[in-house]
Amino acid sequence: MNLSFFDQFSSPSLLGVPLVLVATMFPALLLPSPGNRWITGRLSALQLWLINLITKQLMIPLNEKGHKWALILTSLMLFLLSINLLGLLPYTFTPTTQLSMNLALAFPLWLATLLIGLRNQPSISLGHLLPEGTPTPLIPALVLIETTSLLIRPLALGVRLTANLTAGHLLIQLISTATTALSSTMPAVSLLTLTILLLLTLLEVAVAMIQAYVFVLLLSLYLQENI
Template identity: 85%
Template sequence: MNLSFFDQFMSPSLLGIPLTLLISLLFPMLLFPSPSNRWISNRYMTLQLWFLHLTTKQLLTPLNKKGHKWALILTSLMTFLLTINLLGLLPYTFTPTTQLSMNMALAFPLWLATLLTGLRNQPTISLGHLLPEGTPTPLIPALILIETTSLLIRPLALGVRLTANLTAGHLLIQLISTATTALLPIMPAVSFLTVTILLLLTILEVAVAMIQAYVFVLLLSLYLQENI
């Protein structure tokens, strides 16, 4: 019983063919249609462009002009994570971002790129973050060790935060839906109450999927601001 709760984090397959593959290929195209030659194609396209413009503006707010070169990367990453997180809420799918290996594969190279950018453009300032100004001499080795550990743990924090939040939400939905099915023939009134809780939790999980994608990219932009 306990093992079945974690089966949702595995890609469902039929005759060895992943069922998620077709939905994964079609869902982004339906969610983000390609622009046409018209100035304004339809209301959905206008809403999409407004959302991307608003997201890009919010992500670039803490950055100076040098960081605006990363606008395409940050916006694309935000769109990618948002699409995958929402895709995992559909039936007969799974969320790839609940896998720590995938999240770390996204977090570590991007964090390393921001760090190398700082070491290349302003090495003195980047290394100066490891030792706050005015630190007493006896505390210098300890503070350097603490700041270095804090710096190296950033990609792990990015990956674990995204994985933990999405995994916890999916497990709660699985537990409450199982309780609803088990209580339906015994106590229909209580089962109806759990269905209401399940609907509210699903709405909350949609919000979490959107917020976690935004937080991941926002923290990455803050790391970038320290190195440009």
């Protein structure tokens, strides 16, 4: 059976049972759980420092009302970060390469920020649809454009995360296939492609972290507009 480059993005299954839930929840099992000792281990201290750093960065643009979302945003950041990084390991499956999963994360949170704004400050939230000082003939067109821009926000969040991770995985597979194919016929070229593959892998590690941060940061900015 011939395999396609896109087969790596298909949902894994065992005896006909999809393993997406296992791939989604497994990274959380790798995080060290806090103990009852006064002096924690190095790994727990590093985890606590990382959580505090992420929380501070996400809470900077928000006021005190938005700090209630600290637990949700920080948990989402750690969830996406662990999945994206573990997905770079060989023989693994990255759930965040599925658009359906990313939309399932983006749409409810975006809708929650929108409903909070409509409940607490409806005039200000609706005012974002029409910039101040707009000429009267342009009002219908601008309202339509701003409404469309507002409604495609969750789609943009999901597509951005999916496209970046999918493109990176495809590039890694293409270059690794070329490295293997050229190893016997053109060793020098194969060594060059291997160097490119190592550099690309380092780049994908950075992309996995950056895309998780951008996803959550944009959600915090949407929340800032509605509180």
